[in-house]
Amino acid sequence: MMRPIIEMKNVVKSFGVFKALHGVDLRVGEGEIVVVIGPSGSGKSTLIRCINQLEEHNDGEIIVDGAEVGRGRKSTVLTEVGMVFQSFNLFPHMTVLRNVALGPVRVRGLSWGAAEERAQRLLTRVGLEDHVEKYPAQLSGGQQQRVGIARALAMEPKVLLFDEPTSALDPEMVGEVLDVMQQLAKTGVTMVVVTHEMGFARKVADRVVFMDGGRIVEEGPPDEIFNSPRDPRLRSFLQAVLSH
Amino acid sequence: MVTNVEALPVMSIFDTFLNWKVFVQTLPLLLSGLTTTLTLGVTAIVLGFIGGLILALLRLYASSPLRQIAVAYIDIFRSIPILVLLVVIYYALPFVGLRLSPFGAAASALSLVSAAYSAEIFRAGIEAVPRGQFEAARALGLSPWRRMSDVVLPQALRIVIPPITSNSINVMKDTALASVVAMPDLLKQATQAQALAANPTPLISAAIIYILILMPLVRLVGVFEKRLAVRGR
Numbered sequence: 460m461m462r463p464i465i466e467m468k469n470v471v472k473s474f475g476v477f478k479a480l481h482g483v484d485l486r487v488g489e490g491e492i493v494v495v496i497g498p499s500g501s502g503k504s505t506l507i508r509c510i511n512q513l514e515e516h517n518d519g520e521i522i523v524d525g526a527e528v529g530r531g532r533k534s535t536v537l538t539e540v541g542m543v544f545q546s547f548n549l550f551p552h553m554t555v556l557r558n559v560a561l562g563p564v565r566v567r568g569l570s571w572g573a574a575e576e577r578a579q580r581l582l583t584r585v586g587l588e589d590h591v592e593k594y595p596a597q598l599s600g601g602q603q604q605r606v607g608i609a610r611a612l613a614m615e616p617k618v619l620l621f622d623e624p625t626s627a628l629d630p631e632m633v634g635e636v637l638d639v640m641q642q643l644a645k646t647g648v649t650m651v652v653v654t655h656e657m658g659f660a661r662k663v664a665d666r667v668v669f670m671d672g673g674r675i676v677e678e679g680p681p682d683e684i685f686n687s688p689r690d691p692r693l694r695s696f697l698q699a700v701l702s703h
Numbered sequence: 704m705v706t707n708v709e710a711l712p713v714m715s716i717f718d719t720f721l722n723w724k725v726f727v728q729t730l731p732l733l734l735s736g737l738t739t740t741l742t743l744g745v746t747a748i749v750l751g752f753i754g755g756l757i758l759a760l761l762r763l764y765a766s767s768p769l770r771q772i773a774v775a776y777i778d779i780f781r782s783i784p785i786l787v788l789l790v791v792i793y794y795a796l797p798f799v800g801l802r803l804s805p806f807g808a809a810a811s812a813l814s815l816v817s818a819a820y821s822a823e824i825f826r827a828g829i830e831a832v833p834r835g836q837f838e839a840a841r842a843l844g845l846s847p848w849r850r851m852s853d854v855v856l857p858q859a860l861r862i863v864i865p866p867i868t869s870n871s872i873n874v875m876k877d878t879a880l881a882s883v884v885a886m887p888d889l890l891k892q893a894t895q896a897q898a899l900a901a902n903p904t905p906l907i908s909a910a911i912i913y914i915l916i917l918m919p920l921v922r923l924v925g926v927f928e929k930r931l932a933v934r935g936r
Contacts (some may be wrong), residue, residue: 513838513841513842537844538844541842541843544835544838544839544842546835548833548835548838550836550840550853550854551858552857561843561845561853562844562845565846565849566844566845
């Protein structure tokens, strides 16, 4: 296996009495595309939110690029982890260009000029070169999510996390976002994607992880997961999402 | 004596309350009072704004002892009547060696109280910024200070414009309390002028000046609220 960039060992996360993760182990290699699937409430989002410490895990170990994170540690390694949110979470008071340039300026120390040049390049890459001076509210959902992806990319992260990036989109806009993600997957960046888009998982993933009840139930290459699922929970899940 | 008594009913309501001659005579005095009032009000509004922002951040994000001090401060200064605070600052503090000018005392009292009210307004504003904004700022790797200054506060400030303007109007009105510590503000000058002219016209003039200064601000709050309601949809 490639050098692991994310290692989760026996990670536990509880919200009060509710246990969202029951000791999860996951290794993601450098450049690997891992797609996490599973029913809602299975802990998929919690899993990736623990990786960049938007949720602090209660037990176990999370190592990102060789450095342990969380449980009180202050670590700069998390700036190597970018995130794309279900609800985009663009900054509404800034132009699209500024949204993308902000991180490089404030965190990487670039000048505004250099950062905006980088932002311009990335926005062109996601097909939004004509919208750089607009505000997020003036864009469609699909466009906003592409800005979200450009914003995460601008930090030149080693890992990109996607938390159900197409779940808040109208159906006709899902494709444009998945296209961008698919292109991205070819560039060698490590991606962990939580999604309900089974077509994307099948086509793009190196490995598919199926979660249920806060545990990783089954994982493997997409062929195996979709064509010969072993666990009955995975089988019934696939039946439910693929039957229509 | 008799002529005087008979003369009284002749004095119309205009001669008494809206006497043009008295108005013109006392106007310079009133305007100097207005300058003092505006200086005092603006000072208290600005200091209250800064203090309120700091208190709100302490209350929301500081660790235990500091946070509790901020909470206690906010509760105490929202409960104490400004007039009482003003009298304490001006008349009692000299006993412990702290003697403030009338302006200093009035500006302190008004700022201390305004900061407490502003703090609660800012807190509500910051809490109204969606959680996703905090998360996106954090995921980007921004420092806590940058998350506030670049992402949260610009949005929170927009939300609090109407209530902060409302609070500023209250502060402006409360400057009239400063007249009890011999501060030559608009109200004090009006009562002074009233005594000198033996006529209440200056008081009415002062009332009109207050309204002329504050009514545009009151209208402005309405405009802000309407605009915010439209954007919020």
